[in-house]
Amino acid sequence: MKKGENWAIVSASSIEKKGFLETILGKTVVFSGSLRFAFADNYRQQSMQKSQVNSYRDLVAFVSQKYTFTNKDNLQNFYYQQRFNSSESDSAHTVQEYLEKVESKIEGYWNFDRVVDLLNINYLLAESILKLSNGETRRLAIASALLKNPMLFLMDEPMTGLDKETRNQFDGILRKIVDSGIQLIVATKPDQIPNVITHVGVLQDGKLTTMNREDFLNSFDMQKERKFFHFDVEKLDKLIQINSIQKFDFLVRMNQVTVVYDQKKILKDLNWEIKQGECWSLKGHNGAGKSTLISLIIGENPQAYANDIVLFDRKRGTGETIWDIKKQVGFVSAELSRFFPKNQSCIKVVLSGLFDTMGLFKKVTPDQESQAMEWLSLFRIPNVAGLFFNQVSLETQRFCLLARAMIKSPALLVLDEATQGMDEDQSSLFLEAINHIGKNPLISMIFVSHYENEIPETVTNEIVLQDGEIFG
Structure with missing residues (x-):
């Protein structure tokens, strides 16, 4: 140079x-x-x-x-x-x-x-x-x-x-x-x-x-x-079916939802409904309010109680716990890996999905551990099971997070820029898995990406945010 x-x-x-x-x-x-x-x-x-x-x-x-x-x-x-x-x-x-x-x-x-x-x-x-x-x-x-x-x-x-x-x-x-x-x-x-x-x-x-x-x-x-890889779709379907997926009329119903921080409106009078089996793309510029909207759906934002929000046929603030919500949601985010304790191995991260915790802090059964290994094998990474999560490659972390999200067979899978930074080969395999998961009639999906070519073909609905409001 x-x-x-x-x-x-x-x-x-x-x-x-x-x-x-x-x-x-x-x-x-x-x-x-x-x-x-x-x-x-x-x-x-x-x-x-x-x-x-x-x-x-x-x-x-x-x-x-x-x-x-x-x-x-x-x-x-x-x-x-x-x-x-x-x-x-x-x-x-x-x-x-x-x-x-x-x-x-x-x-x-x-x-x-x-x-x-x-x-x-x-x-x-x-x-x-x-x-x-x-x-x-x-x-x-x-x-x-x-x-x-x-x-x-x-x-x-x-x-x-x-x-x-x-x-x-x-x-x-x-x-x-x-x-x-x-x-x-x-x-x-x-x-x-x-x-x-x-x-x-x-x-x-x-x-x-x-x-x-x-x-x-x-x-x-x-x-x-580019090299396109394929995986065993029959094995994926069997792993999803290990835990039954609960049925709902509406997974998400939002009515005039507004979120304010320090007198600044992040979301403004937002209305949105997601029915079971629907796959949505969520779009918007950086800072449009996408992360805040997702936080309301996955149960992380306390401002949900100040709004008219129904999640999984139950209005927020009517006695439900955050764990009632989390057990129905699988979440994969580009930044989620930063928040796991450093002493967590990859298989522990996958198993933590059964308990909706940022890391594994409970004793698991041999069947549960075997199930986690099956997910890692599906994504061709069984060799990383005992390695520390924060020391494996970004792509491997993302597949571990997908396995963590899916191990409980959620009714709603939320993917927030999940393929961000992945190389071409691994991204194609990841999206192939997502696309197949989206074909399950009981699983809904919210897919966030700034790239049109990443959006799976199973996504047929779209919501676009602009400065906290639905655009168009």
């Missing part, structure tokens, strides 16, 4: 892309060959003359798909429901507080006002970082990385979680970053290569083939590169 170049790294395997970026970050063991970071030579020499501890990594910023935001005590002990409890928002920094804490080893072009303007997050400055949508969190991560004024900026799937409008603006954002003197290495999908990219590296079987952007775009056949 020479001065002035910006690279995209593409691969059918996200593990290879992650390994490539982590090698540059110094997080892997290099058994042979050598690494040289010439861009840091002057900085390191000047730092040593001042007797200052230094590393080339002082000049490198990285935005991954796993966010590591901490609370005011510098701990990462957030829990999923915390964002919906306004009384607990004080435990986390606001967006402004978080950005003001970022330190840079060198002076540069990027300061607070410039990153806020570039990422269009001025309206978020007073918000708790706990309450940000997935796309808003990604913009915050990019903003905080820029404040370090790096010379080299690494990004892993940078458009993940961004709505269509922000994705359309993203080339302009990257152009301003590059024009400020920062060089980019972006791990991305072949059809999402930004315009500022000058060169492409193709990773396959541990080997890197390099070419300029034009040669790559002229030679690469995306359909040829």
